Amino acid sequence: MKKSWKLLSVMMVVALFVLAGCGNSGDKAGESGSGALGKIKERGKLVVGVKFDTKLFGLKDPSSGNVEGFDIDISKQIAKHILGDENAVEFKEVTSKTRIPMLNNDEIDMIVATMTITEQRKKEVDFSDVYFQAGQSLLVKKGSPIKGIEDVKAETTVLGSKGSTSVKNIKEKVPGVKVLEFDNYQDAFNALKAGQGDALTTDDAILYGMSAQDSSYEVVGKPFTDEPYGIAVQKGNSDIVKAINDTLKELHDSGEYDKLYEKWIGKAPEKE
Structure with missing residues (x-):
């Protein structure tokens, strides 16, 4: 009888540990299940x-x-x-x-x-x-001698946006090129219109939007990067x-x- 009682006691303790483990696992799963999507x-x-x-x-x-x-x-x-x-x-x-x-x-x-x-x-x-x-390209004032990336030289001043891949890309494509960086694209476009640079570079889709704002500017050349x-x-x-x-x-x-x-x-x- 004593042995049976001891065995039963051990089994009950084991069962409690198993249930506790399941409970903890369930809590974690619940937290994960709610997740970021659940918060939204x-x-x-x-x-x-x-x-x-x-x-x-x-x-x-x-x-x-x-x-x-x-x-x-x-x-x-x-x-x-x-x-x-x-x-x-x-x-x-x-x-x-x-x-x-x-x-x-x-x-x-x-x-x-x-x-x-x-x-x-x-x-x-x-x-x-x-x-x-998208793909990176160049925006210039109509009549500019710059017709594509091949016309951008070290002495060219290119405008871009801080933190964008386009700034990094243009520096790699044209070593030594002067790049002026602005907080956003509209500031960069305003700087281009004010004559602070020779070209503005970013993704072609964005540049087409700028040329739609002011028809005296155009996107030139073929895209020279792949921008997914x-x-x-x-x-x-x-x-x-x-x-x-x-x-x-x-x-x-x-x-x-x-x-x-x-x-x-x-x-x-x-x-x-």
Whole structure:
């Protein structure tokens, strides 16, 4: 009888340890299950970092206060997928320099701001699939002797945006070139119009937006880099990445992506 009681006591202790272990495991799973996506759903609003100065992608209308562009419409579709309402989204202004710090400081849930996917940035953030394919080019005043990257020399002054890959790229393409960096693209464009530089460089899609603002400027030459745009989230937020990628797939499958592309870029996207 004593042996049976001892055996029963041991079994009860073991069972308690097993249950405790399961309980802890369940708590962790619950925390993981809620995740970053769960927090967005609980809040009922998606907070997205976008550009306010980039025509065609994210440009704030000073009269209405609304921000419009391709990135804005993509963000609305993500909000619709996650929350069922494309208007359940708040837009916060970011620049090339501030966007990653704002993301990692929990000021925004994701970055949808003409952000090129690079190996270096992958160390700081997680990216979605490519949502827009761009290439770096040059914007000059019509009549400029610069017709492409081959005309940019060490004595050329090129304008760019702080924290952008385009500044790094132009320095690699033309060693010794003088580069003036500005906080945002609109400041860089204003500097170009003020004669502070010979050319402005960034992704061709952004430059086309600038030339649409002022027809006395044009995009010249062929793109000299490959710039795949991705949507960035904090490292480890795989649940948000999946929701974004699912949204992009739905947009492509339904043909809605092509419609948004043509709406803002003015032509159909090139098919692979």
